[in-house]
Amino acid sequence: MIRLGLRLALGGGREAIIRLVLIAAGVALGVGLLLFALAGLNAVSAQNDRYAWLETGVGTSAGTDSAGGVGMAGRIGVAVGAPAGSATDPLWWRLSSDRFDGHVIGRVDLAATGPHAPLPPGISRLPGPGQFYASPAMSTLLRSTPGDQLGARYPARQVGLIGADALPSPDSLIIVIGRQVGDLAQAPGAELVTRISTTSPSGCQGDCVDIGINANGIALILSVVTAALLFPITIFIGTATRLSAARREQRFASMRLVGATPRQISVISAVESGVAAVAGTAAGFALFPLARPAVAGINLTGDRFFSADLSLGAMDIALTAVGVPTVAVLAAWLTLRRVIISPLGVTRRVTPPAPRAWRALPLLAGLGELAWFVHAGRPASTGGQVEAYLTGILLTMVGLVVVGPWLTSVTARLLAARTSRPGVLIGARRLADNPRAGFRAISGLVLALFVTSVAVGIITTINAYGSGGRGRPLAHRGPDQRGTLIDRYTTFTPDGPRDVASIPASLPAQLRAIHGVRGVTVIHTISPDSSDHPAIGAVSCAELATTPALGRCPAGTPTVTIGDAGWSPGTAHDRQWPAAPVSAARLARLPVQSLAVTTDGPAALERARTALRRANPQHTIPITIAEEVDRDQQRNASYQRLAEIVALVSLPIAGCGLAVSAVAGLAERGRPFSLLRLAGAPMGLLRRVVLFENAVPLVVLALVSVVTGFLTAGLFLHSQLDETLQPPPADYWLLVAAGLVASLTVVASTLTLLNRATGPALARNG
Incomplete structure (x- = not known):
């Protein structure tokens, strides 16, 4: 059976090769996006960790750091009054920020009390009085800028560059200046330390100046965003593997009728889908290093990433390499359930059972969990918050997918009962006959709109409160x-x-x-x-x-x-x-x-x-x-970039999925539409039927998705931040309208293939 499956996948003629290439291309695109979503999480963490040494001597509140110390003295090893010449000589340390042309410069003044003072990362030795180390970007800026604008602030001589292992970003502006012990000891904010901090800004217990990012908030948002992006990507991969599903159903049904067992059909189907999925997964992994430098330039946190920061862990690679082909095989298996159970049912096109109202329960459960935290209050830890809100949001997304066919069926039946127009009536009856297929075509876009609505709702509200509270406008910037x-x-x-x-x-x-x-x-x-x-x-x-x-x-x-x-x-x-x-x-x-x-x-x-x-x-x-x-808006700007990335990634993915579904849908409609043409139905009527079958579930489920998205955002904001959802900007509504118009345009563009796909020969050969 494996050999037969390979032969059908690779030696089935031009149609089989085209199907294989298209499925592999779709899977490759999905895998590439999935890899970059996972690598983005790793990059934020890596960048945040390299800010840790800058937090030395910062903060005075009690707290436990990554090394297990309690309070400021335990966290950075403060040893005020420790004698020089001890195992580690104390180091006077002062972190401050500077500004140039709108960019933040991190400045560290330090003075060693003995030869065994701790050494910050990225430099080979401590700078002496009148010396400094600078990051490559800072060094370039100093050389290219007149001294009276910048260099005169640092009356010292450069003795080296700060290495990349101490720089959060290639664009980091950091300078480490050596000072006299007596001078620095009198400076406000100077601390006497015996070790360099390993606590990132996320764990900083106190005033962390304005250098670095606090990844706690961004980790919560990014975890939800990344998980949310997995749904459109997974649906797109599943949609790609369903190309020519109707033709394959007919072929496998015929094999069942001549004696093939359900197990044999399952093996052949798994081999066919697995070949394309494995090829696409390999191509996606091959695309990752090629596109990584360009993706590293995205200012997700306000600073570019090093390309190496966009890395994949062993678990990321294993889950993707195994999970994507598995999803593809499962999608193929689900497609062929009717073949395995009843081959005659496929050849005779038996109408599947109508979806039931119980499909609304997962959606209500997801919203109910988020509403519970409005009543009970948010969890205390960041990890607990991620688990709580991520579970609720993902359950809501699953609920949208589950309830979609039922809402499509209800809408179709209502329209069929209240119309006398032939195009609407045929389209409504076809939707009511198979609402799962009607919803499947637009499921990716529905989830994309949900994710975008949640992101825009949260970011708009955070910006409104951050600008002065309760929607006060931002300060003037003339x-x-x-x-x-x-x-x-x-x-x-x-x-x-x-x-x-x-x-x-x-x-x-x-x-x-x-x-x-x-x-x-x-x-x-x-x-x-x-x-x-x-x-x-x-x-x-x-x-x-x-x-x-x-x-x-x-x-x-x-x-x-x-x-x-x-x-x-x-x-x-x-x-x-x-x-x-x-x-x-x-x-x-x-x-x-x-x-x-x-x-x-x-x-x-x-x-x-x-x-x-x-x-x-x-x-x-x-x-x-x-x-x-x-x-004051830097954190909000990072969240805003996340919202933009969500929209820019999820909506094109959904559009690609809709295009694939529209093309596949024409093949599935081929024989019944050809029979309608032979019965005298004009092409204009068939085009209206196709548009109706796609437009009705698209508009209805888009409205449900947007409302659910804002409801989800409102529940999250109320429980997590005690803020009330603010109205989204006009740009959001323009984006939604443009997405719907673009989606209908994609469907309309496939109508040019309708005449060829519904020719009389198809009815005769069916």
Whole structure:
């Protein structure tokens, strides 16, 4: 039987070869997408792990790290006051962030207290005072940028490059600077450590600056996204293996009638499908390394991956290599169930039983589980959340697949009972006769719309809340916001943050002297509202007039108060501030809260940022108003990219599956349609029947899928984030409409084959 199966698959003439090639191509595409989905999960984890060394000395909250230490001292081995010359000499360490042209620069200042200090990865030795190591991208940036815009911030000499094993991305901007022990020990935020952290940002217990990614949230979303993408891919693979299913059913039914046993038919079917699936799986694995460099450039987390990060584990390879051919064989077996049970039933086209209402139970069970967590609250751990929500969402997706034929049958029967048009009546009767086949053609698109709706619903809501809560719009990012730097002057004491008493008197004049600087505004403190929050500020109206991003003064007012409950520089551009109860002369003697510099372009902005960094090296980095807003949206931007990837991957997969199903459907309709033509039915009527059979389940199930997707997203958001689902943007509805139009266009494009596929010869030979 195996030899006969191989002969039928490989030696069945031109039709068999074309079928084999098409099935293998479809399987190869599905396997390639599946491999990249799995490799993407591995790449996010690998990238996140290489941020671990940068988290040395960061955070003070108690917690357990990957090494099992408890609290900050256990996590990074803090040994304040440890004697020099011990087994591991303490290392002074300070992590901070810098900015250039909208990109974050990770800066590590360190100073060894002895010859046995721990060594960070990626460098051969610790830099001495006045020396630094830089990542390749940072080194290139330093060489290509004028020194007054960037290099002057790091008055040291480069002694080497940071190796790739310490870089999360090829584009990582990281610099490690050697300092004197006495200087660094006095710097705010410096920590004395005896080992380099192995805890990634996902496990960081405290303030991790703004360097690195926290993979906990992205792992939850990415796990759901990857698992969700498996469904359209699996359905596409199964659809591809069903090409010429009707012709094969007839052939196997004939073999059954002449004495072939069900076991023999199963073996032949498995061999035929297995050959194409194995060939397609091998081709998919061959495509993976060829396309990996291009896929590595996708900014899934905000940074490109190293190509090597898109790797596959032994389990990934084994599951794919074994699972895909197995799915293909199972799809072929399910196709031939009627042949095995009743060969005469196939040749006579016995109508299968109609789907029952119990098919709605899995869908209700999936939504019920998600609703349970709204009532009971989310699980405490990230792993528990992944298991809980992933199970509910996957069960909901299974429910959509299971309930689809029943909804198709119900819709078809309702339309058949309420129409008198021949095309609609024939199409409705055919759908009611075999709703499983009608739904199968559009099942991939239904799942793609569900996944896209869930992703868009979650991301839209996260962005709405992240922009200020309850759907408040994002802060303005006009030219003034992009060109205005804010430098905050705050010292941290045991009693809370305090504004500095003064800044160098020459600093404003030095900044105004920089070519391209249009104005400098010093924000002073007039009345602290509490010991834990910055005080209300006041500015001179003469200075504020040169910084329009911070608002404006009433006419004739010398000074104004700036800031109130909930204010931020990103929302101040259209504010008119009230008069301040201080004169301009007295204002200049008050403590300084922050300083704003308005520039006319990137070059002037970076020169001003460099001047501010040199004047205030120990405090927070000056950032533009737009950068401050964007920093708060970085996590949301990563999630947004995931939503885009879901749409860009799942919808084309579904479209390919629909095209394959439409072509296969013409072959299945060939004989009955040819009989209708012989009975006098015009081609226009047959075209309307084909469109009806595809359009009705497509539109109905698309609506059900979208509603179910948003309901799923709403339940997840309510239980996980305590947020209410926000309306999706107009782009989403355009995407759905375009997907439906494109799907109907795919179906319409196959109508050109209808005349050839329903010729009189087919009825005569049937």
